[in-house]
Amino acid sequence: MRDIGGLFVGLIVVVVVVAAVTAPGCGRTDEASGADVRFVVDEAKTDAYIASLDLAAFERAGTDFTSPMHDPTRIGKALDEIDPSGECDHAQLAAIERRLDGVDRRRVLEHIFRLATHDATTNTERHLALLSFMHRASYHCRYLRPMYPDGTRCWDPLVSLEMGEMHCTHAARLAVDLWEAAGYDARCVNFGIKTSAEVFYDGAWHYFGADSVGGNGLSLFKADGTIPSWKELSEKPEWIDTLPYRYELNNRGTPRVAGTPVRSSHCFHERGGGEPMYHAKRRPAVPGEFNYGWAQEQTFPPDWVMADAPERFQPGVVEFRRIDVAPESPGRVVATLEWTVRDRDDDVRGFRVYVSSTSRGWDYSKFAGTREAQRFWSITTGWRPEMYDALYTMPPSDLDVITTTTGRVDIEMGVDEVRYVTIMAFDAYHERIGKTMYLQSNEIRLAAASRD
Known part of the structure; x- marks a missing residue:
């Protein structure tokens, strides 16, 4: 041996x-x-x-x-x-x-x-x-x-x-x-x-x-x-x-x-x-x-003893409560998104909101949120194997990354513009060790006219 x-x-x-x-x-x-x-x-x-x-x-x-x-x-x-x-x-x-x-x-x-x-x-x-x-x-x-x-x-x-x-x-x-x-x-x-x-x-x-x-x-x-x-x-x-x-x-x-x-x-x-x-x-x-x-x-090794530590949990996928798009000024609208999140060790510290002009290219087959919010769900085709590469990629954020400690964000945009939004909840433990990719939300597509 x-x-x-x-x-x-x-x-x-x-x-x-x-x-x-x-x-x-x-x-x-x-x-x-x-x-x-x-x-x-x-x-x-x-x-x-x-x-x-x-x-x-x-x-x-x-x-x-x-x-x-x-x-x-x-x-x-x-x-x-x-x-x-x-x-x-x-x-x-x-x-x-x-x-x-x-x-x-x-x-x-x-x-x-x-x-x-x-x-x-x-x-x-x-x-x-x-x-x-x-x-x-x-x-x-x-x-x-x-x-x-x-x-x-x-x-x-x-x-x-x-x-x-x-x-x-x-x-x-x-x-x-x-x-x-x-x-x-x-x-x-x-x-x-x-x-x-x-x-x-x-x-x-x-x-x-x-x-x-x-x-x-x-x-x-x-x-x-x-x-x-x-x-x-x-x-x-x-x-x-x-x-x-x-x-x-x-x-x-x-x-x-x-x-x-x-x-x-x-x-x-x-x-x-x-x-x-x-x-x-x-x-x-x-x-x-x-x-x-x-x-x-x-x-x-008989003399090697594992340390003890509390079990950790990563925050869940956020659940959308409300999404609205309303007029803000001539030619401009503001989208309001509200959500909740579950975390079994209760150490959520905030949320990162990724805003992009392009879709991330994948989504779950089910929507986490209310039926009203689901009207803004970007990808409704269900999971497909060709989405796999995108699954392990950070969501695009060419327009903005917004950090908030509350379950709400307002995004201003032109009436003819489209925004794609992904939200990830982050917690104290994983932030301390340098984690960047958390569980991603459903992708939201914001436009002046939502899906029926």
Whole structure:
């Protein structure tokens, strides 16, 4: 085992947990005889699968948040009937496994890595290119994930990719498999209630956040331009909270008006949900194993104690109460917008109002506010995958950025002019750590004549 003693201060204790090939979830048995089923690679089928690969299709599926294919109720249960620990579309999983039977996972993963990073010339560029692909191709579904009817998880990387719906551990293990197929050393990092990945290149480990932290290839960088490790992030837990969090839309396209718990940094704390950070590596896959070798080698420092900290929340999407456009002077009108916001830790400090001559290019599928205010909703088409790039971009503000501590703003404009408005609530905690991108409101289109 590689020496990783430099990752933590203090003694490192190593515990190796190796699952047998026939462990539950790691293999298959014939339903009639109960005998182990051996996985046999079909080179011709693998060649055909590689030739048919279309990364854009994976990305479109993973960003088509409101599509019926991501509707959890397709399994025949209402949302409140779905087990919160996770369920799966078992018919879909079985069909995917049959289609992938005989396909050489490692060859396919290596090819996917090459396709996703073909324009990159440095390891950091490859990192960001693959991260962008993973952010797009993996949809973090609260309800569904690849798993078998007996409750064991399916860790087959191609099944995860084909299904698209992943939780953090599926995304992390798929990321590790992609990096290792390309010849890099990679591993999972487990901490608190979250699992993520790291990759080793240029003499250091670098965190690879393929789950709900960030998005569209966004990553944190140190002053020297390199990407930090999870260990380095744990030494400054608030750092990761500067990234967009839970920006992916749910399947209904509903704005997160209640805000969201800030789980990123909280995973480093005792109240985050469990055990200290440790590392998990996949052992080499062997013939006859369907779960691609996923057993765990755990390393953790017995003298490293996580600090305690209160749970943080980011403010919710503002809810519009009233929007009016009224005459102000000859040739001029004034638009008045009023709104409220919810924040579960009650530390909202104000609002930034972004005013632009152009649309930001995306919106939720639902409106947060009154029916009267909804007349000024700019984009009513619902979510579309081609909006994804704009989702992770600050709203345009070529005309003004207004900061206010009240839930009201007046915007003066000409009678023939159009204004596009986005509002973000900011709070004390995130302002202190330097966050800039908060949950965005529905986009408002202001004109002298509103929509009917």
